[in-house]
Amino acid sequence: MPASKKIALTKKTQISGTKDQILEVALNLFIAQGFHATPTSQISKEANVSTGTLFYYFPNKNLILEQLYLSIKKELSTYLQQQDNFNLPTKKRLFTCLKSYVEWIDANPKKTVFLDQFYHSANISKTIKQEAYDEFDRMKEIVEAAIYEGILKELPLEFHLIMVECIMNGLMSLVKSGKTKLSNDQLIAAGLDMLLKN
Amino acid sequence: MPASKKIALTKKTQISGTKDQILEVALNLFIAQGFHATPTSQISKEANVSTGTLFYYFPNKNLILEQLYLSIKKELSTYLQQQDNFNLPTKKRLFTCLKSYVEWIDANPKKTVFLDQFYHSANISKTIKQEAYDEFDRMKEIVEAAIYEGILKELPLEFHLIMVECIMNGLMSLVKSGKTKLSNDQLIAAGLDMLLKN
Amino acid sequence: MPASKKIALTKKTQISGTKDQILEVALNLFIAQGFHATPTSQISKEANVSTGTLFYYFPNKNLILEQLYLSIKKELSTYLQQQDNFNLPTKKRLFTCLKSYVEWIDANPKKTVFLDQFYHSANISKTIKQEAYDEFDRMKEIVEAAIYEGILKELPLEFHLIMVECIMNGLMSLVKSGKTKLSNDQLIAAGLDMLLKN
Amino acid sequence: MPASKKIALTKKTQISGTKDQILEVALNLFIAQGFHATPTSQISKEANVSTGTLFYYFPNKNLILEQLYLSIKKELSTYLQQQDNFNLPTKKRLFTCLKSYVEWIDANPKKTVFLDQFYHSANISKTIKQEAYDEFDRMKEIVEAAIYEGILKELPLEFHLIMVECIMNGLMSLVKSGKTKLSNDQLIAAGLDMLLKN
């Protein structure tokens, strides 16, 4: 049975397999070449769909980027929440959180690079960024609790949230650059150490 | 006193050269609209020169960006070195360094935004980035000394360098977002505190 | 009485068929945005059908326009013929004709605009235009009779036919522009006066 | 001497010969194929300029159309004013005006077709249409005088202005269609006769 036939047969079931296919190709191209250096024609070509199909799912190029950003952020937040456990002590939860974060980074190098690269992108609207940010409410709560319990220094919540993100970004960069010989656990420990009261 | 020297000193207020005029306009447009969203035609128009003139000074668009990046990085590094004092103890020098950093951020909001936004840009060549990086050798030395003296934790130099940058970026974000009520000094103290041994 | 007949009679108020629905929407969009500026996607969207359905009824976009043109022309000609009366003297018939024309314009502003706008359209084939033109044979006969009877000046039939149309268009424009305070009857009288021998 | 060289030499003097060249080509294509059916690529090709040059003079396609419309309308109005003579009696002036109109039509068949075809175009902005309309103030004055002097029927100015235009359009159509055997003078006489009091 030819592959094309098979695809036709499963067309209905793999609803928007096409869409995911496009997103995946876009992810690879965006991180390899950059957003502006990647023509939509290339995306559609490598995703084996026509430009028409691409337009059907994403009326414009920016939307591909934004959808990608959002889906990756959601995936990350979902993972973090899965690893979290309400019943554990805050400090443990904080640690788990960072650890899961690094694990995810380790398991999703491409997506990590994407987040790193497009965090500052002017092509992602404030709305989308906010929406992505809201996904991490749980983490916010953990940090809040940690401050309350004196695990983190008595500084504004905003300060800690930004620092968590910064340190994560820093760890990402280190891992990516391959310049460090520290193990993941050592990195987590070092990162956590910077955040904690002392 | 030669005219050139005088101009150098009063550079900030007296941007008269066509080239500087173009760079200034480009800075504003790039941070407001992004690099790709800013046509050279707009730059030349707002700088009151023709397209021909713009390309007389900058053979291509990327070079505008790179020149801008390099000049700003150099300006920052120069400022930091001016504030530094070899004779002081390392801890004091480290503190001064961060403090100067934040001061500069505070005094140069646009340039700060620029650095923040184009740090990851694919349009700035590795060469230029390296050249800019090399400008900060002095800081590298200070960090090395600090590790050696046990002021900073015993972790690889790379780790600390990245973390310094990360924390600076974080402080930038905080200041820019206007979400914090902490004073600059408090921010520096908090940032330094994260870096130090404990 | 068959259902189809009933629908025909109450066509104006009870546009229920998908096809009529599409035509109605198309009419509104075409006069508001123009033919080329109106994508089929918009038509199908506003008609609450899918693109597929639209192309089920109209093999291509031009046919929508042509169907619209033809149906409106026929509607107009039908109305004029209904008001006409063979037994009346020619002059009276001519007057009635113009009067009916203006009445119809008044009662069908959108369709009037449509005719006005697409009279010169290159997207309506000669065939369709001829077919529409042939619908007005009765009027041609009236004009011919009027020339014969000396009611209209002794000029070629073509001249009069074009002039009738021109004057009707002029009256349309006047009514539409809202710049005139003349009543419909006054307009008709003035228009007729221009056509008559003197 | 090759033609290309010659063109290069006279480049300076034939300032915007390029622009006129583009307009002329556009005129021919628009009336032959319609506005939407004429790609800009074809215009630039037939005008022997690059797409870049075309964009340099006309930032978008609509502007070509509007410029064309305006320039033709101005040309017509200029011609009419040249033929007009303040010192002659109003009736004579009115006659001259129509006569000149028909003459111009006769001498400029392409431009006539253009005006006829794009009079209702949605691609010409109200602003441009108004600007073109204002060019014909002189004619407005003549009609006003004619009404005042009882040469034209006592109907609103607007009525007469529209009718003049309509009748001119009608005459255009007749001439174009080639269906009439009437001479230009006969047409003018017939047209004028319709307008005059009786």
Place this chain on the structure above:
DNA sequence: ACCATCGGGACCTCCCGTTGGT
């Protein structure tokens, strides 16, 4: 009868950069 999904093409836009001349 109706539709979700997809194909493929072409147009306008508009951008970067060059050139000849002053």
Place this chain on the structure above:
DNA sequence: ACCAACGGGAGGTCCCGATGGT
């Protein structure tokens, strides 16, 4: 040093229409 005029190309948009299933 400066510029008007121009070349050339490619990208995103988005449209019309086809297809196969229900």
